[in-house]
Every structure is written in C-alpha cells, then in structure tokens.
Amino acid sequence: MRIGVLGGGPAGLYFALLAKRADPAHEVTVVERNAPDATFGWGVVFSEETLGALRDADYPSYVEITDTFARWNAIDVVYGGRTVRSRGHVFSAIARRRLLEILQRRCLQVGVELTFHREVPDLDTWFADHDLVVAADGVNSTARRLLEPHLRPTLDVHRSRFVWFGSDLPLDAFTFVFRPTSHGMFQVHAYPFDADTSTFIVETTEATWKAAGLDQAGESESIAFCQELFAPELGGHKLLSNRSLWISFVTVRCQSWHAGNVVLLGDAAHTAHFTIGSGTKLAMEDAVALSQAVARHPTQLEAAFTDYELERQPVVERFQEAARDSASWFENARRYDGFDPVQFACNLLTRSGRIGHLELTRRDPAFAATVDRYVAGRLDLLVPPPPLFAPLGQRAVTLANRVALAVGAEDDAADGRLANAAAGRLAQATTTGAGVVVSELVAAAPEGRVTPGTPGLWADDQAAPWAALAREAAEQGSALALRLGHAGRRGATRPRRRGVDRPLADGGWPLLAASAVAYTPAAQVPRAMDAAEMDRVTAAFAAAARRAADAGVEVLLLDLAHGYLLGGFLSPLANRRRDRFGGSLEGRLRLPLRVVDAVRDAWPAERPLWAAVTATDWARGGLDPEEAVATARALAGHGCDLLQVTAGQTTATARPDYGRLHLVGWSDLIRNEAAVPTMVGGNLTTADEVNTVLAAGRADLCLLDPRRYNGP
Numbered sequence: 001m002r003i004g005v006l007g008g009g010p011a012g013l014y015f016a017l018l019a020k021r022a023d024p025a026h027e028v029t030v031v032e033r034n035a036p037d038a039t040f041g042w043g044v045v046f047s048e049e050t051l052g053a054l055r056d057a058d059y060p061s062y063v064e065i066t067d068t069f070a071r072w073n074a075i076d077v078v079y080g081g082r083t084v085r086s087r088g089h090v091f092s093a094i095a096r097r098r099l100l101e102i103l104q105r106r107c108l109q110v111g112v113e114l115t116f117h118r119e120v121p122d123l124d125t126w127f128a129d130h131d132l133v134v135a136a137d138g139v140n141s142t143a144r145r146l147l148e149p150h151l152r153p154t155l156d157v158h159r160s161r162f163v164w165f166g167s168d169l170p171l172d173a174f175t176f177v178f179r180p181t182s183h184g185m186f187q188v189h190a191y192p193f194d195a196d197t198s199t200f201i202v203e204t205t206e207a208t209w210k211a212a213g214l215d216q217a218g219e220s221e222s223i224a225f226c227q228e229l230f231a232p233e234l235g236g237h238k239l240l241s242n243r244s245l246w247i248s249f250v251t252v253r254c255q256s257w258h259a260g261n262v263v264l265l266g267d268a269a270h271t272a273h274f275t276i277g278s279g280t281k282l283a284m285e286d287a288v289a290l291s292q293a294v295a296r297h298p299t300q301l302e303a304a305f306t307d308y309e310l311e312r313q314p315v316v317e318r319f320q321e322a323a324r325d326s327a328s329w330f331e332n333a334r335r336y337d338g339f340d341p342v343q344f345a346c347n348l349l350t351r352s353g354r355i356g357h358l359e360l361t362r363r364d365p366a367f368a369a370t371v372d373r374y375v376a377g378r379l380d381l382l383v384p385p386p387p388l389f390a391p392l393g394q395r396a397v398t399l400a401n402r403v404a405l406a407v408g409a410e411d412d413a414a415d416g417r418l419a420n421a422a423a424g425r426l427a428q429a430t431t432t433g434a435g436v437v438v439s440e441l442v443a444a445a446p447e448g449r450v451t452p453g454t455p456g457l458w459a460d461d462q463a464a465p466w467a468a469l470a471r472e473a474a475e476q477g478s479a480l481a482l483r484l485g486h487a488g489r490r491g492a493t494r495p496r497r498r499g500v501d502r503p504l505a506d507g508g509w510p511l512l513a514a515s516a517v518a519y520t521p522a523a524q525v526p527r528a529m530d531a532a533e534m535d536r537v538t539a540a541f542a543a544a545a546r547r548a549a550d551a552g553v554e555v556l557l558l559d560l561a562h563g564y565l566l567g568g569f570l571s572p573l574a575n576r577r578r579d580r581f582g583g584s585l586e587g588r589l590r591l592p593l594r595v596v597d598a599v600r601d602a603w604p605a606e607r608p609l610w611a612a613v614t615a616t617d618w619a620r621g622g623l624d625p626e627e628a629v630a631t632a633r634a635l636a637g638h639g640c641d642l643l644q645v646t647a648g649q650t651t652a653t654a655r656p657d658y659g660r661l662h663l664v665g666w667s668d669l670i671r672n673e674a675a676v677p678t679m680v681g682g683n684l685t686t687a688d689e690v691n692t693v694l695a696a697g698r699a700d701l702c703l704l705d706p707r708r709y710n711g712p
C-alpha cells in the first residue's frame with residue numbers, strides 16, 4: 001500500500017511508524033512543512049493511562065519517551081495569597097521537540113520516508129497516486145477544509161485568550177496561579193517538562209485581555225507584562241517565547257473523520273481544550289487505533305475507517321465533554337472570588353468530573369482531610385467527617401447532615417388531605433438518617449393541585465398529618481421540609497402514573513397562570529391572573545405557611561419552579577404579560593416576590609424558608625443564566641435561606657439535558673454567583689458524588705431519590 005501522511009506532528013509520525021511496522025511492504029511517506037527541529041509550544045503532559053497503549057504499540061519509542069519524561073505527583077494551586085498543594089497525582093511531560101525527535105528517528109529506523117520543508121497546498125500535488133492519505137495536519141487542517149462537505153466540521157472558538165510560553169523556572173508541581181488585577185483575573189497553567197524548563201501558559205478572558213491593552217501589545221510587550229504579573233512565582237526566572245501569541249482555543253468536531261481514501265487523525269479531526277492536557281495523548285491513541293484498523297482490513301479502507309471511528313469517536317467525545325467543563329471552569333473562575341483557598345483547590349481539581357472526593361482521598365488523604373475539616377467548620381478535628389455528615393445550620397434549625405430525601409407523589413390525597421399511605425412514605429423517609437425529608441408538592445389553594453390527589457394546606461383540617469410527621473421527623477433526628485406551591489397551568493391533570501401532564505377527562509377545574517397559554521397543546525388554556533386573583537393567591541400562600549408553622553414543620557420550601565404558577569411568572573416563555581407583572585425580569589419577579597414576602601411574614605423568623613428555582617428553561621427564548629442569578633439574588637434578599645436548583649419543565653417543548661450530574665453545574669452557578677446556599681438533585685446516586693459536590697462548594701445540600709438511597 002502507498003500511504004501518504006500529511007503533517008509530521010505526533011499523530012502523523014506515530015501513525016507512519018506503526019503502519020510501516022505493521023507491514024514493512026507499505027510505502028509510507030510523511031510530508032511536513034516545518035524543519036525537523038522546528039516546533040511550536042514547549043512541553044506536553046501525559047496522563048499515566050496513555051503509557052500502556054504506547055508500550056504495546058511500539059516498545060522502543062515507549063522506552064525512549066518514558067526515559068525522557070519529567071515526572072511529578074503534586075498540583076499547586078496559588079490562590080488568595082496561599083499555595084495549596086495536593087499530592088498523589090501522576091503526571092509525566094516531555095518537550096514536544098524531544099517527542100518529535102524520538103518519533104522521527106524511529107520512523108527512519110523502520111523505513112518511513114520523511115520530507116520536511118514542504119507545504120502541502122492540496123491533496124493532489126503530493127498524494128494523487130496514494131492508496132491511503134492520512135491527514136494529520138493539526139487544528140488548522142487543510143485537508144479538513146478541502147473535504148468540508150463530507151466531514152461536516154464545526155469549529156467552536158472559545159472566548160478566553162491564552163499564550164503558550166516556556167520558562168527556565170524549574171517547577172516540581174503542576175502549578176496553577178490565579179492573579180487578580182485591576183483589569184480582571186489572569187491564570188497560569190505551568191508544568192515542568194525537563195530538569196530546567198517548564199511550560200507556562202497564561203490565560204484570561206477576552207474582556208480582561210482587552211482591558212489590559214494586550215490586544216495592542218506585541219510579543220515582547222506581552223512577555224514583559226506576564227513576567228511582571230507573575231514575578232513572585234518566576235522568582236527572577238525568564239519567560240521564553242517561540243512565536244508566542246495570544247490566541248483563542250478552537251474546539252474542532254467532525255461528524256465524519258474520513259472521505260474517500262482520506263482519513264483525519266489527531267487535532268485535524270478533534271481538539272480538546274488544553275486545560276485537560278490530552279491533545280497529544282488523543283492524537284497518538286488515534287494513530288494506534290487507525291494503524292490497527294488498517295492492518296485488520298488492508299484491502300477494505302472503508303471498513304478500516306469505520307472500525308477506527310467506532311473505536312475512537314466515543315472516547316474523544318468523552319474527553320471533549322470533560323474538556324468543555326474544564327475550559328468553562330477556567331473561563332468562570334472569578335465566580336469563586338472569596339472562596340477559601342482549600343475549597344477553591346478542591347473545586348478546581350474536581351472541575352471536569354474525572355476525579356471525585358473518594359479519589360482525592362485515595363491520592364492525598366491529608367489534603368482531603370483538610371477539605372473535610374473546612375466543610376465541617378471544625379479545623380480542630382483530627383479525623384473530620386466526610387462532607388455528607390457535616391451539619392448544616394439554617395437560622396435556628398440545624399440539619400444533622402447534608403442529605404435531603406425527596407419523597408415522590410402518588411396522587412393519593414382526597415380533597416387535599418394527605419393520605420395515610422403518603423404519610424407512611426414520608427415517615428419511612430425520616431428513619432433513613434437523612435438530614436431533611438422533602439415532601440411532594442402541597443397545594444396552597446384547591447385550584448393549585450396538580451391532580452385531584454395532590455395534598456393541600458388551604459384548610460385548617462388538612463394540617464393534622466403534617467403535625468404528626470413533623471414530630472416523627474424530630475424524633476428521628478431529621479427535619480421535615482414541606483414543599484408549598486400552586487400548579488398553575490400544570491394543574492387539573494390525571495394521576496401521574498397514567499402519564500405526566502395529561503388533562504383530566506372530566507372533573508377538571510379552571511386553571512390560573514401568568515398568561516393564557518396552555519402547557520401542552522392538549523391542555524386547558526388557563527386564565528391570565530387579574531389583580532384580585534393575585535391578592536387571593538398571595539393570601540392563600542401566607543395562610544398555608546401559617547398552618548405549616550403551627551403544625552411544627554421546620555422548613556418551608558416554596559416551589560417557584562417546575563413550570564407551576566410562580567415559576568410560570570418568572571419565565572419569559574410562560575409569562576407574556578404586558579403589565580407590571582411581565583416583561584423585564586423585574587416585572588416577572590413582582591408576583592413571586594410578593595408571595596415570598598407574605599410567606600416570610602407568616603413563617604417564623606427562626607425557621608428557614610427555602611425556594612425551588614429554575615436555572616434554565618432548556619428552551620430557546622427562556623431564562624438566561626444572568627437572569628437566573630439575578631432571581632436567586634432577589635430571593636435571597638427577600639429572606640430565602642437556601643435555593644433548590646432545578647432546570648426545565650417550564651415548557652413542554654424544552655429540550656432537557658439529563659447528562660451525568662446535570663444540575664450540579666447550575667447549582668454551582670447559582671450558589672457561587674448569587675452567594676446563596678443551594679440544594680441540588682438530578683440523579684445523584686452515590687455518597688462519593690454527594691461528598692464531591694459538597695467538598696467543592698457546588699451545593700450545600702444534596703437531594704436524593706429514596707428509591708436509590710439506603711441511608712448515609
């Protein structure tokens with residue numbers, strides 16, 4: 001087979017080496033525009049997992065690469081005037097130039113032809129008569145551009161700016177530095193790659209970069225700026241430039257990685273933000289997979305490409321997802337202003353979901369214990385409890401731990417009276433050891449029921465079972481949180497075991513909402529509330545709160561989410577009013593805040609008032625993150641002590657994103673931008689997930705589903 005490889009980076013060289021090794025009869029040529037010893041960038045990091053794949057693919061280059069590695073196990077986070085060190089990680093790095101040298105030498109040993117100083121303008125000039133063309137021409141791939149209609153690439157340009165320097169500073173840890181300036185935050189990602197040289201990447205947001213005048217600065221001015229800004233860390237050492245310019249990272253994705261006899265490899269096919277340091281690893285693993293697929297199907301390239309894509313695309317997508325989380329973490333790092341440096345470091349280390357509390361404890365028990373002490377608020381403890389067991393104080397109430405248990409609805413109430421079976425489910429939940437048990441929705445008014453079987457608190461005779469439950473919860477060392485709400489346009493539906501949001505065939509009641517817009521095409525069109533109805537509903541919420549207080553309920557959770565009445569006022573998709581209760585966020589907040597004020601007045605000052613809020617409608621034209629944060633601030637300002645962060649359900653046409661821990665990022669946003677404690681659920685299933693969320697300061701309480709939970 002005649003194989004032409006476009007690009008002599010790690011992907012192209014490694015593939016050429018492996019393909020030639022697999023069958024020495026292949027004629028393999030690499031064409032590279034640069035000189036053999038030219039390189040952009042400095043050192044690249046590898047995680048330990050990569051090494052097995054490299055060892056099995058080509059042992060001699062594996063030995064040479066690993067012999068050259070700089071290895072270390074610590075991460076330093078310089079933040080808020082302190083350096084926090086976490087140990088037990090495994091990093092190896094190598095100068096990119098050394099890596100290419102090793103691969104070039106191995107290529108020559110096995111008989112690959114290497115051609116340097118040749119720009120490849122198109123695929124015909126060099127590769128017209130080749131059987132297989134491997135495009136490993138990097139992030140700005142010419143091949144990808146030429147074959148765009150077949151490969152269908154998307155290029156996502158990140159908003160932050162970075163510059164990739166070297167430094168003669170010898171480091172002994174992966175070092176993150178966060179330096180606030182009058183223009184905004186600058187961050188460093190630095191790591192050693194040989195005995196006396198380190199990679200030193202400086203990153204900042206576009207706005208900060210411009211405010212600091214760096215958009216007008218040349219290379220030497222940029223170096224001088226960064227050198228001065230990071231003088232304390234550099235300690236007299238120099239930053240080294242190699243055409244080091246401020247650029248924006250581009251995440252590349254392609255629907256297909258091949259067209260005809262051309263196949264993409266490495267950065268040409270996909271990139272993953274540099275903050276997870278995996279680009280070279282992914283590129284070299286691509287080379288292993290493609291060479292093996294070609295060896296399996298030497299006469300059927302289409303089959304080889306299919307195998308290659310089936311193997312690699314899911315792996316790459318996983319890394320790109322982690323990289324997206326990691327990149328956005330660094331873009332939003334200012335959110336954590338004021339964090340304790342230890343919790344900040346923990347949040348950083350767990351940012352992409354690849355490491356959790358358990359893994360941190362395994363890697364560095366002392367570090368994990370410091371985090372646990374911080375969360376517990378007990379710096380004196382030799383053996384602190386894991387975050388899950390840290391008590392949470394809210395006004396005069398102290399929850400024994402950070403687990404909240406949500407008890408689902410069975411729609412079995414009669415005329416708003418809680419059914420014995422429902423009371424039994426709640427009582428059972430209080431025996432699990434959870435710090436707080438959260439009830440199903442309790443309607444503040446009869447027309448606010450979701451189904452005829454929704455319990456309510458609009459009459460005094462509905463309070464007795466709640467009083468009994470509150471007593472039982474207290475006896476068990478738990479607390480009862482009553483979820484008070486009004487279903488609005490999601491009311492008058494059939495029991496949910498018969499399907500959600502299916503209107504009652506008969507026996508329905510007139511619905512109220514912000515606007516006369518039905519929840520689903522089949523649903524009843526609600527009446528847009530008038531002033532008198534707003535007064536009546538506000539009074540009903542206050543009266544229900546008073547009944548709950550008299551019953552001894554310890555926590556009241558107002559439901560301002562889930563597309564119910566008050567959530568419907570908040571969302572621009574459900575609230576189309578033109579009066580002072582609609583329009584801007586201020587208008588949309590008016591009725592919900594009026595209800596919060598009335599409830600806060602009716603609810604004892606020493607007991608916590610919580611609210612469930614929607615962070616995103618998951619629909620075009622819905623709430624944006626800034627509005628969600630502003631809503632959270634407003635609620636906190638009106639006396640809400642903690643917010644349950646939810647997403648979606650405002651409109652039936654939403655496109656939900658039920659990924660792993662899908663609400664945790666939203667909780668992090670609300671908690672840390674609005675400075676208000678949060679509770680988060682969303683398929684949290686393990687104690688490790690709970691501990692990780694709490695340790696990193698992404699929420700203060702974790703809401704679990706009892707069907708998946710057996711006690712802390």
Ligand SMILES: Cc1cc2nc3c(=O)[nH]c(=O)nc-3n(C[C@H](O)[C@H](O)[C@H](O)COP(=O)(O)OP(=O)(O)OC[C@H]3O[C@@H](n4cnc5c(N)ncnc54)[C@H](O)[C@@H]3O)c2cc1C
Binds near residue numbers: 008010164278
């Ligand atoms: C700031 C930054 C930091 C990074 N840090 C890390 C890290 O720590 N760890 C890590 O694993 N990865 C890191 N990466 C990513 C890593 O550099 C790339 O993922 C990796 O180099 C991809 O290898 P490749 O062979 O696919 O592409 P490249 O290394 O880009 O190689 C492509 C080659 O093709 C050549 N070429 C392109 N077009 C033509 C043409 N028309 N004619 C001839 N030759 C051409 C280029 O000259 C180049 O040599 C980082 C990236 C950035 C931007």
